Amino acid sequence: MHKFMLLWVLCLLGAASHAVSVVDDRQITQDIQRAPQRIVTLMPSLAESVCALNACNRLVGTDNYADWPEQVKALPKLGGLYDASVEAIVRLKPDLVLAGKSTRIVARLESLGIQVVALEPQNLNDVERSLHVIAQALHLPQADAKANAVWSSAMLSVESAAKSLPAHVRGNTIYFEASTGGYAAGESSFIGGVMRQLGLRNIVDKRMGAFPQINPEFVVKANPHWIVLAEPMAQSIDRRPGWSGMDAVKSRRMCPLTAAQGHMLVRPGPRIGEAAQVLVNCFKQSTKP
Structure with missing residues (x-):
């Protein structure tokens, strides 16, 4: 009995250690308990970032304008920055929504118990940080290394273009x-x-x-x-x-x-x-x- 209890406690501690915390662009700390498997994105750049991190298969819906990579075109379209449909999003049962900070329905989604990470990068530093936040929120193994790889590749391409x-x-x-x-x-x-x-x-x-x-x-x-x-x-x-x-x-x-x-x-x-x-x-x- 004691061995069973010890094993149960260790399992709980192990699960807790896998939780990650990220700070979104509202400066709100989001504690994400487990790797999200049903993700909705409400800005095209957020869908592109998820896919660049090799997690496109976790997307279940996007905003109306997401069109890259090709596979996101077939996903349910849920509206835009100002007219995204709460009902359509809820029907998809997402365990994480990635949205722009100015997306109107963020507060409504959160009131329904849906976890939202709000990201709206303005400058290059913001774009780099967003990649890291997304990688961490997705519980990717070696999240920072993967975000760094995506960002470094992009910057090398900019340098090549400049030359x-x-x-x-x-x-x-x-x-x-x-x-x-x-x-x-x-x-x-x-x-x-x-x-x-x-x-x-x-x-x-x-x-x-x-x-x-x-x-x-x-x-x-x-x-x-x-x-x-x-x-x-x-x-x-x-x-x-x-x-x-x-x-x-x-x-x-x-x-x-x-x-x-x-x-x-x-x-x-x-x-x-x-x-x-x-x-x-x-x-x-x-x-x-």
Whole structure:
């Protein structure tokens, strides 16, 4: 009897030792008792991070926009940042939800007893930290080593892209329009961090924030060497007041991004290295004689 009790206590202690604690971007400590097997992600970059850590098979649902890697396209789609369906998520019986900090339904999910880790990286350091938090939350063996491997691979790809940047482009100024409404990727954003590592100078400095809404006149006055924006917006850029006279527009030094390229660049996840190469390829193509 005593041996049985001792064995039972040791089992309990062993189970407890496997619990992990992570701090999310709300600065809330989450104690995750066991490895989650049914995970919902509510930002595309979070699904990409889970898959980059070789845990794609644990995903049971994503937000509406997750589309990489290919296998996540077949998963149930649960809404977006502002309209995710609580009912649809509950039906999936997740043991962990990874969501953006600003996702509206986080508090509601937690009130229903669903554990939520909220992550919304703004800069490159945040992206690296998020990978570590996710790896730990998933109870991955050697979690930090796996997160380091994913991050190191991404950064090596950025370095490789930087080395292939045409010399005459290095030091050029750049304006990156991240979304409709004139929201730009500032120097302090993860996109700004990638552009800085490529040797480019962002016209939207740190004091303006990570993703500020920019007055079009500011861009005209700054007259950047390069403009990066989505293809549909590039088609009408000449109609913006004053923009047709900008050097980048007149010389067609623009990078009109396809939807797939745009997704890669604006998602704070493991494909940052590929995103850097997309930019460099554009610069090379646009400066050909």
